[in-house]
Amino acid sequence: MIITPPLKPVPSVDFSSIIPRTDIKYLAECDESESVREVKELYADYLSVNPNLFSLNIPNCMANLNWLPDALTRSMQGITAVLLSLKLNPVIRYRAGSQAAQLLAKMIYEQITKDSTLFDFRSNMDGSAPPLLLVLDRRDDPVTPLLHQWTYQAMVHELLQIKNNRVDLSDRANVPKDFKELVLSGDQDEFYGNNMYANYGEIGSTIKALMEEFQRKANDQKKVESIADMKNFIESYPQFKKMSGTVQKHLCVIGELSGLSNKRNLFELSELEQEIACKAEHSAQLQRIKKLIADERVTIDDALKLVALYALRYERHANCDTSSLLQIIKTRGGRPQIVPALIEYAGNHVRQGDLFNMVRITDAVKLTRNLIKGLKGVENVFTQHTPLLKETLEDIFKGRELDPVFPAINSELVPFRRPPQEVVVFIIGGATYEEALAVHQLNNSGYKIILGGTTIHNSQSFINEVLSATNGIQFKHTKSMIKYCSTDNI
Known part of the structure; x- marks a missing residue:
């Protein structure tokens, strides 16, 4: 060259x-x-999605349940760039039992050691605890990516997909030409930045208020009767036009979300998803699942998610009946092999601790639905599920012992018993917007947390990751489902 x-x-x-x-x-x-x-x-080798969230845009990072070499190197480079841009030289901890997390943590430590002069930030000269890099494995929490979401950003990603802060609506009917591709970025869109974590009902109320304000200003623009009025109109026109575009854009998005939610019966489905994730009521839930997944109005993908959640929750239940549910999926022409693949990827034999016993249920006041008066057709859905990540972070900031669950690679920095003031979390196998919301809530309480992942998942991209990661391996933990497994895994 x-x-x-x-x-x-x-x-x-x-x-x-x-x-x-x-x-x-x-x-x-x-x-x-x-x-x-x-x-x-x-040092900008990553995608900054939100102020507290980054992605490395690696859709599939494993094959045969081991790191893809390029994905491993890319993850090390991306995380190193994040640490350098934040000027952090952290204690590095990883999830015990995860070879993928241990290998990545070790590579990051070796890179920091190799370029030690770049990481000489002396950030804890005042005696404070050093920052923490926590490397986690998606396989510890397969539930969070499967649940339907009801906050604005997460809901858009689940139903419409956000890719590099863009939403592609080119295949949607009745979408105006100017809105076939939308940019959703808090830096460029104040409304989105202020409401990305708002729930569905709140978004409906807020967009209604914004529309009423726009209509009032539009009426004011019609009253141009003097030179002063004309001058005011010219000065305010750019802001007026921008507001018009914001209203139209978000009405377009809300309209799509509303239509899909009603068409796919997502209120009822999501309520059952939450109950499976948060409550052990096997018999009643099994009957409801059978009824819903046999209903042709329920999409096969939504039906599969219910079966997947059931299989994870009741994998070791004496009366577990996953096979009969998979038969219904097969009869409907679905892909039953997804469920045994998920169990091999993140079943009881993989997960550290008891995922379902650690899930909290919020106040009864926040149970599932609360209709907002004055806004026809929009419901405010409060979820019961709390991501495992939130509980982990709360334990860290409470100063609880992290060994041996999260052993440290660079043990020379560990003697500090005080909790870290800054934490960077990286999830191998992808983070979710529900976890980003949990981090946002903790940051609002005074903590400093940055969340990242190999990618940002919705339920379908997570399922694709699972299939990719388990492709070609021999299934050892799903013998009862063998007739539903892919022939590549038998």
């Missing part, structure tokens, strides 16, 4: 992460005309 001379000298070549000296040397050798004046490392 030879760098041909540009018309003007290149001020700098910018890289988004640490560049090995060998690469810089190679670049210099290729720059025969000495066109490049400077090389910079900017």
Whole structure:
């Protein structure tokens, strides 16, 4: 490779992460005309989704239940860039029992040791505990990605899919031409930034109030009777036009969410999902599941999620009847092999601790639905489920002992008994917007937490990750479902 001379000298070549000296040397050798004046490392090798959330855009990180080599390297580089951009040299802990988490934690530690001068931030000179990098495994909590979501950002991702802060509505009927692709970014859209964590009912109320304000301002614009009125109109027109676009955009999104929620009967389905996740009522839940998944109005994907949650919850129940549910799925033309794959990926034999006993139920006041008066057709759904991550983080900030559940790689930094003031969490196998909401709530209580993952999952992308991760392995823990397994796994 030879760098041909540009018309003007290149001020700098910018890289988004640490560049090995060998690469810089190679670049210099290729720059025969000495066109490049400077090389910079900017440490931005990740996608910043929200102020407290980042993604590495790796949709599938495993094969045969082991790291894909490129995904492992990419994850190490991305997390290192996050730590450098935040100027953190953390204690590194990982989930005990997860080889994937241990391997990634070890690679990050080796990279920090190798480039120790870059990480010499002296952030705990005042005696405070060093920051913490916590490497977790999605296989410890397969429930959270399967649940339907009712906060704005999470709901949009579940039903419409957010990719790089964009929503593609090009295949949706009755969507205006200008709104076939929408940007949903809190940095560019104040309404979205203020309401991404609001629940469905609150969003409906807020968009109604915004629309009423827009209508009032639109009426004011019609009253242009003097030179002063004209001047005010010209000055306020850009803001008025921006407000018009915001109202139209979010009405478009809300309309799609409302239509899909009603068409797919998501209120009833979600209520049952929450009950399976939070309550052990086997017999009653089994009958409701059988009734719903046999209903042709329920999509096969929604039916599969119910069966998957049931299989996870009651895997070791004496009367577990997953096979009969899978037969209904098979009869409907679905993919029953998803459920045994999920059990192999994140069944009882994999998970550390008891996932379902750790799930809290919120106040009875917040049970499932609370109709907001004055807003026809929009319900405010309060979920009962709390992600495992939230409980883990609360334990950390309470100063509870982390060993041996979360052993440290760099033990020389561990003697601090006070809880860390800053925590970066990385989830191998993908984070979710429900977990981002939990982090947002904790940060509002005064903590400093950043959440990241190999990707940001909705239920379908998570299922695809599970199928990819288990492809080709021999299933050892789902013998009772063998006739529903893929032939590649038998």
